[in-house]
Amino acid sequence: MKSRFILAVFVLSLLAIIAVACAPAATPTPTPVPAKPTEAKPTPTQAKEMAPTPTPKEEKPAAAAPEEKRLKIIMVQHALCAWDSFWCTVEQGAKDAAAAMNVDLTILGPDKFDLEKTAALIDQAVAANPDGLAVTVTDPKLFKDPIMRALDAGIPVVGYNAGSGPEKDGIPYLTYIGQDEYQGGYQGGKRLIAAGAKKGVCINHQVGHAGLDARCNGFIDAFKEAGLEAEVLAITNDPAESQTIIDDYYTAHPDVDAFLTLGPNGANPFYAFVEARGLKPGDILHGTFDLSPEIEAHIKDGLTLFGIDQQPYLQGFGSVMWLTLVKRYGIMPALPVTPTGPGFVTKENVGVKPQPDKPLKLMFVQHALCAWDSFWCVVEKGIDVAAKQLNVDYTVLGPDKFDLEKTAALIDQAVAAKPDGLAVTVTDPKLFKDPIMRAIEAGIPVVGYNAGSGPEKDGIPYLTYIGMDEYQGGYQGGKRMIAAGAKKGVCINHQVGHAGLDARCNGFIDAFKEAGLEAEVLAITNDPAESQTIIDDYYTAHPDVNAFLTLGPNGANPFYAFMEARGLKAGDVIHGTFDLSPEIVAHVEDGTTLFAIDQQPFLQGYLSVVTLTLLQRQNISPALPVTPTGPGFVDKSNIALVKALAGTYR
Amino acid sequence: MGAPRTKEKNLWDLFITSPVAGPLATMIVIWVVFSLFVPHFASMRSVSGIINAATLTGMVTIGVTMLMISGEFDLSVGSLVAIGAYGFAFGTVFWHSPLLGIVLGLFIPAILGAINGLIFVGTGIPSFIVTLGTLYIYRGAVWLLSGGQLIQTLERPLVYQIFNGRLDVVNNLIPGANFRTSLLWLLGMTALFQYILTRTAYGNHVFAVGGNPLGALAQGVNVRRVKVINFIISGTLAGLTGILLFSQYRSVRVATGAGMELSAIAAAVVGGTLLTGGAGSIWGALLGALLISTLRTGVILMNIPFIPADNFEAVVGVTIIGAVILNNWLRSRG
Structure with a gap:
């Protein structure tokens, strides 16, 4: 028996020697990385397959970094800050992004509301042959031909603020950057339910208006999904009439405890009803779209749970950012609609003034590092490029080999450093829940990136998951x-x-x-x-x-x-x-x-920095629980760029 | 039966006592039925498809069958296929040396096969358990070897054409055919190991240690040596399978070959090899691999409405059991 045991020990050590001897000879970086980037729980055999890491790589000649190339971007919109103050915020976002991203920006608009004139301005922009064009798709029929001329000239085009996405508008531009109305109602409904709503009503001041109807549909769907009831109540343009309609409805349906109004037009008679009826904050739940001084006051006193903002700053910022990403790296927006809202304004962040120059220190905790897994070099490149552009400090923490326990400990280490924002790969939601909760309780904004399924499925209330939507x-x-x-x-x-x-x-x-x-x-x-x-x-x-x-x-x-x-x-x-x-x-x-x-790993790092920075400096919150970085389509139009940047940006 | 003994009767006796009787009979029945009732089945395209699909599993099955006849299992072959493919890929893609590729692709799996055998004879743990363990260990070694990376090349050097190129000499003669050189390697290895098994002293030893180990020991057969050699054969053929795989698909990844060990055992058993050892044949095993491949093709081509395309493997499973029942019935009559 003893000799057998010795033989067994010998054999096993031989096995170990062979394994060790083979590994370094074979690849420069032996990496037992079960890190399938898009899935929460990786299993070793499938893990790395989703990482687009073509080997063997060809040596590429060193070239100037794509960020150094100055781009020319033109925005054409149906109104201007000069005569409509709403647009000042949009333009500020665009200007800030252009300054950060080394872009020459031109904003064109008519000197009064004039769609014919706006359409002509699109053609004027195309004639200047810019690297990218952003357009408010205010009238898809009228704007279709000029936008098609831009696309035919090979100019990347995004829509912003007004539009319904390339499919509904019937114009194949890249994406529409604006409010997702349905999601506004849906996410709003979910928040009311989480606050204890049992039965809901959507107070619609203009039934038949597609955008407002979509808000109500989302709200009702959220209640249906939770096994609860909700319906639409139509009000009029007469506030006195509207107040009475709401009052009568409440008398007939005393079990309704959640009210959604679709803007100041609904919120105003609603507040009159609350006052006349003697209701106090806590008696009923109220959420609304948009902000007004009245709404902000009621968010502060607790009567109104939230105001849903379309975040116009992000419409301008996002237009410049996306066109830059498309032109420089061939990175494509994942969805036909890239939502800038719903952005929820609550008691915690109401009335916060923008601090565009606030110095920030962000921390990233990820389950793998560029040092031993080349997939992550691209993610880290995205972090680095965004941090330099937005002038924020950052630190990336990761274990020196795949080790989830160690990664969880690194989250706690990051929390102890009290950063202004924390991004975490939610590789194991169960294991990471406690350390992430400690960060959230310490008041640190947290986003997930690369690995995770969103705050709801992961059961951790972080802000959003930035990764592939399978x-x-x-x-x-x-x-x-x-x-x-x-x-x-x-x-x-x-x-x-x-x-x-x-x-x-x-x-x-x-x-x-x-x-x-x-x-x-x-x-x-x-x-x-x-x-x-x-x-x-x-x-x-x-x-x-x-x-x-x-x-x-x-x-x-x-x-x-x-x-x-x-x-x-x-x-x-x-x-x-x-x-x-x-x-x-x-x-x-x-x-x-x-x-x-x-899945565009560069974007996972890049958007994590942008999201946390805009939150801290501009009070802008991510619109959806999942912020998709993919699907990013690589086709004949961008394959050359993707191939040239493979391994660093792609 | 009382019928007079005729020459045909002798041939029948010979047939029914042969280990390939079961699989061959099943094969003939299924081919006749499928040809009559399954649309598109009786075509050179589906024939060459069936054969191509069986080449990789078939090659692994040869070694697994040798081992099973000697009474042992090798569950690590699927992992060894990946190691063989990576070894061959490193040699041919990174170092541009076909010779180095072949050496790495065959020798590393051979050594790992020897380690299977040595752990088995050294510890006395059943080979099923030993190789179940090394299945995971070797798959782990694939991670180490590859760094988790896919290796893929777009080049088509001559060495790939030799191992698994298009067999256009034959394809040009028969319209619709799509045979590959891997078929020649499979037939060659089948003939070689069938010869070793039935015409050499070593082959006798293989049957003896599987059927009656104590008797074999008494006859002076070195039971341990025979088994270790069979583990090496099994590992080496898994490596060769990896070489054939990479030669055609020019692509290997960490999961390559996972599950092949069970397909190989299934093919061996359908082909008349006893799980308890001591009986079986290489031709039978090859037929077993082809039979499973035929069933899969038949089921897909039949396009049965209530069996969706992601669930036809279940039908193959049912039929594997049916084939073994038929084998046993024939064997009991023989």
């Missing part, structure tokens, strides 16, 4: 394929049961269903030969399927083998995929693959 990746991908002519789709899933991958397929299938088309999931395996045949057989059995979505290089690789074996050429079928690999990059270039979806 469902939207599949959904937006599906829509692009349908626009390209897809008739029937299949989502090729290499790991059915993996929550993140399943969400991608669900989004894809929903996009097809919405268009009245069919799509389903095809499961493949870890054996590429088997997978290739499965795809081939599936295509034989379903020759009408012409759209294939793969969820990463693991699916794309056997898919390309299938195409080659089958003799299919670019254009025979429509292919889209997640992530980038050398093979995928080559196929995007040759047109076989319509798009590759990137």
